[in-house]
Amino acid sequence: MTLGRSQWLDNDRIRQTFDIFRHMPSPMAPVWDVARSSAPGRHILETAVHHGLNPEICLSGTGLTSQGLRDPTSEMHASQELTMIRNLIGRLGDQPGLGTETGARYTFADMGILGYALISSPTVGDAIDVACRYAALSTVYLSLAAPELNNTEAVIGLDNAQVPPDVRRFLLERDFAMFLQILPPLMRGVDAPIAMRLEVADLQLPASLVEIDNVTVTVENAVRNALIVPADLVSQPMPAPDPQTAAICIRQCEELLNRRRTRRGMSAWVRMRMIQDSTQIPSMATIARELCITDRTLHRHLAGEGTSYRALADEVRAALAAELLSSGLTVEETARRLGYSETAAFTRAHIRWNGRPPSESKRRGRSTAQT
Numbered sequence: 001m002t003l004g005r006s007q008w009l010d011n012d013r014i015r016q017t018f019d020i021f022r023h024m025p026s027p028m029a030p031v032w033d034v035a036r037s038s039a040p041g042r043h044i045l046e047t048a049v050h051h052g053l054n055p056e057i058c059l060s061g062t063g064l065t066s067q068g069l070r071d072p073t074s075e076m077h078a079s080q081e082l083t084m085i086r087n088l089i090g091r092l093g094d095q096p097g098l099g100t101e102t103g104a105r106y107t108f109a110d111m112g113i114l115g116y117a118l119i120s121s122p123t124v125g126d127a128i129d130v131a132c133r134y135a136a137l138s139t140v141y142l143s144l145a146a147p148e149l150n151n152t153e154a155v156i157g158l159d160n161a162q163v164p165p166d167v168r169r170f171l172l173e174r175d176f177a178m179f180l181q182i183l184p185p186l187m188r189g190v191d192a193p194i195a196m197r198l199e200v201a202d203l204q205l206p207a208s209l210v211e212i213d214n215v216t217v218t219v220e221n222a223v224r225n226a227l228i229v230p231a232d233l234v235s236q237p238m239p240a241p242d243p244q245t246a247a248i249c250i251r252q253c254e255e256l257l258n259r260r261r262t263r264r265g266m267s268a269w270v271r272m273r274m275i276q277d278s279t280q281i282p283s284m285a286t287i288a289r290e291l292c293i294t295d296r297t298l299h300r301h302l303a304g305e306g307t308s309y310r311a312l313a314d315e316v317r318a319a320l321a322a323e324l325l326s327s328g329l330t331v332e333e334t335a336r337r338l339g340y341s342e343t344a345a346f347t348r349a350h351i352r353w354n355g356r357p358p359s360e361s362k363r364r365g366r367s368t369a370q371t
Contacts, residue, residue: 031135031136031143031162032078032136032140032141032143032162033077033078033079034078034136034257034260034261035075035076035077035078035259035260035261036075036076036077036078036081036136036137036139036260037072037074037075037076037110037112037139038068038069038070038071038072038074038075038076039106039110039139040076040081040139041064041069041076041080041081041084042069042070043102043103043105043106044058044081044084044085044088044102045058045059045066045069045084046102046105047088047098047101047102047105048088050101051092053088053091053092057087057091058084058087058088059084059087060083060087061083061087061291061293061297062076062080062083062084062291063080063269063290063291064076064080064084075260077266077268077269079266079301081139082164082167085167085170085171086166086167088170089167089170094167094169094170096169096173096204097173098170098173099169099170099171099172099173099174099175099177100173100174100176100177100205101177102170102173102174102177103173103174103175103176103177103178103179103180103181104177104181106177106178106181106182107181107182108181108182108185108186110139110182111137111138111182112137113137113249113252113253113256114130114131114134114137114138114249114253115182115186116245116249117130117134117246117249117250117252117253118130118131118186118238119186119238119239119240120238120240120241120242120243120245120246120249121238121241121246122237122238122241122243122246123234123235123236123237123238123241124187124229124233124234124235124236124237124238125147125234125235126238126246127186127238128146128147128154128156128234129146130246130250130253131144132144132145132146132156133253134250134253134254134257136257136260136261137253137256137257137260138178140175140178140179141160141162141163141164141171141172141175142158142159142160142163142172142175142225143158143159143160143161143162144156144157144158144159145157145158145159147229147234149231149234150231151231152230152231153228153229153230153231154228154229154230154231154233154234155226155227155228156226156227156228156229157224157225157226158225158226158227159225160172160225169203172200172203172225173203173205176198176200176203176205176219177205179198179227180198180210180217180219183196183215183217184210184212184213184215184217185212187215187239188212188213188215188239192214192236193214193215193216194214194215194216194229194230194233195216195218195230196215196216196217196218196227196228196229197217197218197219197220197227197228197229198217198218198219198220198226198227198228199220199221199222199224199225199226199227199228200219200220200221200222200225201221201222201223201224201225203221204221205219208220266298266301266302267302267307267312270287270298270302270309270312271312271315271316273287273290274312274313274316275316275320280339281313281316281317281339284298284299284309287309314349314352314353317338317349317353318350318353318354320337320338321334321338321346321350321353321358324337324338325358331343331346331347331358331359334346334358335347335358346358347359
């Protein structure tokens, strides 16, 4: 009996194959290259509109819509956010203060579950540890290092080595401004006055002193990017410590980060688009057109993530071929399902992927199942 297309797509083994691709992050991907909330996109659009820019200009080449970004449950990729930023500064120029203006639009609510994990942490040191472990959930592009303690201070390094150079000013301004927006509400309620120092390298922030309630943050130009807090602050309790709530929130942060890490960048989007119709994988031109970008731009994005259109197409076909062959389909049926007009062409491709013909893979699959 020949399987109909709907029957084939309903096959549990095929659905499991799709899951393979959700766990194949690019080995060259930077730590910030994970799916993220739509908050960054919303705030970039707010800045664009404030400067008289049509939102569609900002969204060009992202596949996103203004309406979609307004949905608080929606997510976007870092590559889409970077495209929006490049569109913004491409029209307005890489002017000082643009990132700061965008970062000032953030609120504590934009932190989501990570914010609750921080505020319910037993001690400030615990909160710093959570922030370092799950920084990717905050949408920042800076990497946070575990604090280095001396007799008087705890120094938390803020590494900008992986920040894309062409949007570095905007992102560092945005991240530092966002930090200054979120930190005081996070620490509000601590009894004793808190004095912190934010050291910023090669960047001039408009504010040199931020004071909210009993929290004072001094901003200084320095040779490094770092947050310096009093050493004794690390052991002090957070304003609303709740170890049980913190444990629940941390578990949710872990689950969310793992899920988002499985959806990295442009390559993940292209891979999943290919899976939608593996019998006729869309051409590179078709995918680029759907994203409103050129073939060359798509090629550049994929190269930046350490892959290519052909590599992704081979990846999809190879994984699906393995599952189809092991599910009982013949070599000829598998070739047809994958869109090959000739079985010989599929056999050559299979040898290129695996170093052996599909008939041998099928025999190995049968012998494994019998043992």
